[in-house]
Amino acid sequence: MAQIEVRNLTKVFTTKIATDRPGWFGIARKTTKSVKAVDGITFDVDKGETLAFIGPNGAGKSTTIKMLTGILYPTSGSVSIIGINPWKERQRLAFRIGTVFGQKSQLSFHLPAEDSFKLFAKIYELDDQVFRRRVGELVEIFDAKDYIKQPLRKLSLGQRMRCEIIASLLHNPEIVFLDEPTIGLDVVAKQELRKVLRKLNENYNTTIFLTSHDTGDIDAISDRTIIINGGKIVFDDSTNNLKRKYIKTKRIKVRFTSAIRDIETQNVHISRSDHYETELEVNTAERTIKSVLEEIVGKYDIADISIEDPSLDEIIASIYEHNT
Amino acid sequence: MKTRLLMKSSHQSMNTTLRQALAKYTYVGYLAYKELLAYPASLLGRLAIHALRITYLGIIYEYVFTHSGKSAIHGMDALHAVWALALVQLVYQLTGSGRTFKHFKDEIISGQIEVRLNKPYYYPLQSLADALGQAPIRFVLFFAITALVLGSAFGMPTFTIQQKSLFLPLLSLGVLLFVLTQQLLSLSAFWIEDPTPAWWVLSKIAWIINGTFIPLAILPAYFKTASLLFPLSASFFLGRIYEITDWYSGAKFVGIQLLWILLIYTAIYFTYKQGAKKISINGG
Numbered sequence: 242m243a244q245i246e247v248r249n250l251t252k253v254f255t256t257k258i259a260t261d262r263p264g265w266f267g268i269a270r271k272t273t274k275s276v277k278a279v280d281g282i283t284f285d286v287d288k289g290e291t292l293a294f295i296g297p298n299g300a301g302k303s304t305t306i307k308m309l310t311g312i313l314y315p316t317s318g319s320v321s322i323i324g325i326n327p328w329k330e331r332q333r334l335a336f337r338i339g340t341v342f343g344q345k346s347q348l349s350f351h352l353p354a355e356d357s358f359k360l361f362a363k364i365y366e367l368d369d370q371v372f373r374r375r376v377g378e379l380v381e382i383f384d385a386k387d388y389i390k391q392p393l394r395k396l397s398l399g400q401r402m403r404c405e406i407i408a409s410l411l412h413n414p415e416i417v418f419l420d421e422p423t424i425g426l427d428v429v430a431k432q433e434l435r436k437v438l439r440k441l442n443e444n445y446n447t448t449i450f451l452t453s454h455d456t457g458d459i460d461a462i463s464d465r466t467i468i469i470n471g472g473k474i475v476f477d478d479s480t481n482n483l484k485r486k487y488i489k490t491k492r493i494k495v496r497f498t499s500a501i502r503d504i505e506t507q508n509v510h511i512s513r514s515d516h517y518e519t520e521l522e523v524n525t526a527e528r529t530i531k532s533v534l535e536e537i538v539g540k541y542d543i544a545d546i547s548i549e550d551p552s553l554d555e556i557i558a559s560i561y562e563h564n565t
Numbered sequence: 566m567k568t569r570l571l572m573k574s575s576h577q578s579m580n581t582t583l584r585q586a587l588a589k590y591t592y593v594g595y596l597a598y599k600e601l602l603a604y605p606a607s608l609l610g611r612l613a614i615h616a617l618r619i620t621y622l623g624i625i626y627e628y629v630f631t632h633s634g635k636s637a638i639h640g641m642d643a644l645h646a647v648w649a650l651a652l653v654q655l656v657y658q659l660t661g662s663g664r665t666f667k668h669f670k671d672e673i674i675s676g677q678i679e680v681r682l683n684k685p686y687y688y689p690l691q692s693l694a695d696a697l698g699q700a701p702i703r704f705v706l707f708f709a710i711t712a713l714v715l716g717s718a719f720g721m722p723t724f725t726i727q728q729k730s731l732f733l734p735l736l737s738l739g740v741l742l743f744v745l746t747q748q749l750l751s752l753s754a755f756w757i758e759d760p761t762p763a764w765w766v767l768s769k770i771a772w773i774i775n776g777t778f779i780p781l782a783i784l785p786a787y788f789k790t791a792s793l794l795f796p797l798s799a800s801f802f803l804g805r806i807y808e809i810t811d812w813y814s815g816a817k818f819v820g821i822q823l824l825w826i827l828l829i830y831t832a833i834y835f836t837y838k839q840g841a842k843k844i845s846i847n848g849g
């Protein structure tokens with residue numbers, strides 16, 4: 242039996258919205274509107290897997306995580322996490338899983354994270370010795386020793402997020418669900434967080450279920466990727482296959498020191514160009530990044546250069562293209 | 566033999582569960598206490614405002630009593646009227662002036678309550694522990710400043726034996742009831758947009774009918790009756806301690822408080838359940 246089993250999971254939200262027609266005292270009349278946030282998704286996750294659950298804004302990622310952790314009842318479908326039905330046995334499940342919500346802090350804003358950790362130890366009914374050892378290990382892995390004694394409000398977002406994740410791991414959960422843990426972090430903090438999550442998986446074989454709308458997270462953390470769009474799964478395969486099939490192009494942005502009339506390279510698509518700046522799309526199946534860079538650097542005077550992955554929207558567009 | 570073993574182990578695990586639950590909420594209270602001490606300036610500010618408020622109300626009371634030409638109105642003298650009002654204020658300050666209402670309601674409105682739902686604790690109890698954790702230290706500080714200010718400006722009151730022994734029950738039940746009432750009100754945030762105005766009006770009504778602005782002694786008698794019927798008022802029964810003349814009248818106050826606590830806790834239990842279900846089903 243897989244650790245996480247999701248079958249035909251669907252969530253429909255009904256919300257009241259104001260209409261244009263005025264009602265009593267000029268207050269707009271309300272009508273209800275249904276949104277299918279998650280639309281019949283099915284998948285399994287095995288113990289120790291690292292899964293990125295990605296999709297654009299409003300795709301249904303948070304809604305899915307909330308159903309898997311027992312916060313929301315589904316409209317239909319079934320979920321089993323370590324054999325537990327999340328919304329029927331929310332508290333029992335809570336002892337076995339960790340959750341991190343990027344936009345919602347679980348720690349006291351006014352106190353040092355260390356104090357909140359002690360509270361978590363009580364909440365999760367941990368033995369004192371077990372707790373101390375566990376905190377020691379996690380603080381080491383997350384390199385958080387310097388700031389867990391400072392009030393949370395004095396920490397940077399990246400530091401705070403590490404503390405949030407440590408808190409969610411104190412009771413040694415078998416699975417950790419993270420909803421947008423890298424949101425708002427700068428590039429360096431993102432990289433570091435990705436590294437420690439990876440390490441966590443390697444050290445404890447903790448299953449990682451992470452949502453994001455950042456393609457960078459997939460590459461660094463997860464062996465497997467599910468892409469959700471409009472509440473439906475549009476891709477579920479290894480991250481390597483995703484890259485091989487759909488992230489074939491890289492975008493190179495080049496800025497020149499002096500005006501260039503026309504840039505000339507072979508097997509490269511020039512998506513945008515003026516005299517000082519150009520944007521190239523390289524299909525890595527046709528030409529390596531290395532050879533393109535070497536050519537450009539050799540031929541022109543470069544002021545700045547950057548290499549980017551295609552955006553999630555582009556990947557999804559190419560998945561749809563491929564499927565039709 | 567076998568059954569006895571089983572019974573023993575289930576008895577033990579019951580004990581452990583209880584102990585662990587107690588440890589959880591005690592620690593929540595302890596952290597709330599630490600949080601209070603983390604902001605000494607704001608605490609000092611509140612103490613100063615409390616001292617000022619009871620001093621100037623005391624001055625007005627004394628003036629009213631002196632100019633009425635009577636030493637006592639409806640059996641109460643100026644000194645005890647001043648103290649009665651300070652005791653109403655004391656209950657209010659021990660709960661952090663509506664702190665529970667604000668926190669609880671904000672958690673519901675912001676959706677933060679969602680992350681509370683998947684923690685192994687019961688959120689209303691967590692919130693209660695948070696409020697009660699701050700009460701003892703607040704009591705020490707606010708009672709000390711009240712005694713200092715009123716004692717030096719007007720003198721210390723006298724208490725009968727009944728009043729002395731009912732002081733702590735009236736205070737602690739009052740604080741408990743006040744926190745619970747705040748929770749119940751904030752739970753309405755699941756259905757209405759913002760219950761703050763309702764809270765504001767209700768808490769001010771409670772003050773007025775308990776004689777915070779004008780001593781209950783000089784108000785018409787129906788204020789006293791209203792105060793008996795209004796749940797928030799029962800929180801402030803400590804301010805009516807001087808009406809306790811025998812055990813029976815004391816027991817009446819405590820009994821009403823206990824009744825309201827029971828009723829409001831039951832209401833919280835069901836309202837919270839409905840609220841949590843509403844989040845789960847509609848998404849808040």
Ligand SMILES: Nc1ncnc2c1ncn2[C@@H]1O[C@H](COP(=O)(O)OP(=O)(O)OP(=O)(O)O)[C@@H](O)[C@H]1O
Binds near residue numbers: 256303304454847
């Ligand atoms: N509580 C709610 N009530 C009504 N509609 C909701 C609620 N929560 C989410 N939705 C709707 O469900 C859809 C999916 O939302 P969800 O929060 O799961 O998206 P997401 O993938 O997490 O997006 P984001 O990247 O912006 O966090 C959206 O259309 C959203 O408007």
Ligand SMILES: [Mg+2]
Binds near residue numbers: 303304420421
């Ligand atoms: Mg989201």
